Amino acid sequence: MADQTKKRTLFVRQAQFADIDAIVALLKKAYPTMETMVPENLRGPLSRFPQGQFVALYDGAIVGVCLTFLVSEDIALKPHSWSEITGNGFASRHDPDGDVLYGMEVAVDPDARGLKIGQRLYDARKKLVRELKIKGIVFAGRMPGYARRRRRFSSPEAYLEAAGNRQVRDSVLGFQLRNGFKPVRILKNYLPMDKESMGFAALMEWRNPDIANTEQTKGVHSTRSGGRPVRVATVQMKMRAVTSFDGFLSNVAYFAEVASDYHADFVVFPELFTLQLLSAEPKKLTPQEASKP
Structure with a gap:
């Protein structure tokens, strides 16, 4: 009882x-x-x-x-x-x-x-x-x-x-x-x-014993063409000063690794994100000098 x-x-x-x-x-x-x-x-x-x-x-x-x-x-x-x-x-x-x-x-x-x-x-x-x-x-x-x-x-x-x-x-x-x-x-x-x-x-x-093929997961969907969706990660980054080109690459690598963890196929950075490289210049540039190719 x-x-x-x-x-x-x-x-x-x-x-x-x-x-x-x-x-x-x-x-x-x-x-x-x-x-x-x-x-x-x-x-x-x-x-x-x-x-x-x-x-x-x-x-x-x-x-x-x-x-x-x-x-x-x-x-x-x-x-x-x-x-x-x-x-x-x-x-x-x-x-x-x-x-x-x-x-x-x-x-x-x-x-x-x-x-x-x-x-x-x-x-x-x-x-x-x-x-x-x-x-x-x-x-x-x-x-x-x-x-x-x-x-x-x-x-x-x-x-x-x-x-x-x-x-x-x-x-x-x-x-x-x-x-x-x-x-x-x-x-x-x-x-x-x-x-x-x-x-x-x-x-x-x-x-899960019901999933015989480990590639058959919830996150993978087939399409009529036999392909799969493409995942794009967009980065919203805050401009920050860098002391060298290596420092700039380190920032880029961080966002790329995070996107990789989420299985992104492409990573899109802001259009002018390379402007932060100007902070690594030893000489303070005028707007005219900075805009020169």
Whole structure:
């Protein structure tokens, strides 16, 4: 009878703006030793990608939360920190054409453990991935047992391998591995305030079993001519002084790399963006001198 009651009163639904205060309180309770997200952070993912935010309710109270956004697989699998990939917790790097779901936060009320809340949240993410027909899920998982066992292992990679071989018990890594996630690499300085993991995180990946061909993603569309859309990135740059031509090239390279992360085919700079090179001239030029070819 007790099990039936749990099934009736525990469910997962899409998060709403009205849930923000309860989610903030839950995060503080779940991670009392770390700085957690504030209401302003939560409005980001709720506004940009509402269908990717989930809460679990038990007897009407929020006891679990899962926050996600879409991003390209290339970006998700590169070395990164939590602040970099999430835009400081605002999900500002959400890409509607992203081909993987990135897990930016998950938490369960410590007083409600044992109800398989985490499992339900993970199942909700997998269901969303299959509905969107994207490649899979990527996130960086904590390794809360590493700090107290670090003397037994030569590196966090060795600890991750031991957890995968069941030579050491790590509740978080064990849960993720049982859910079909596979380790990709160790991320250094992913979340420096996570002292239990010593700032390290295990980059984990789950592949959508419905997507047989990894090139078949949500962000690639065919046309009648057999081609594909062309993505153009336009740069709105502020004129800034440079001390050399190399400094100018460094500015250009930065914008080109950002555009590359978003799979742009072309990058368009402002028409007169080379004018900033004049600031590198040792002699102050008059307008007439500056306009000479």
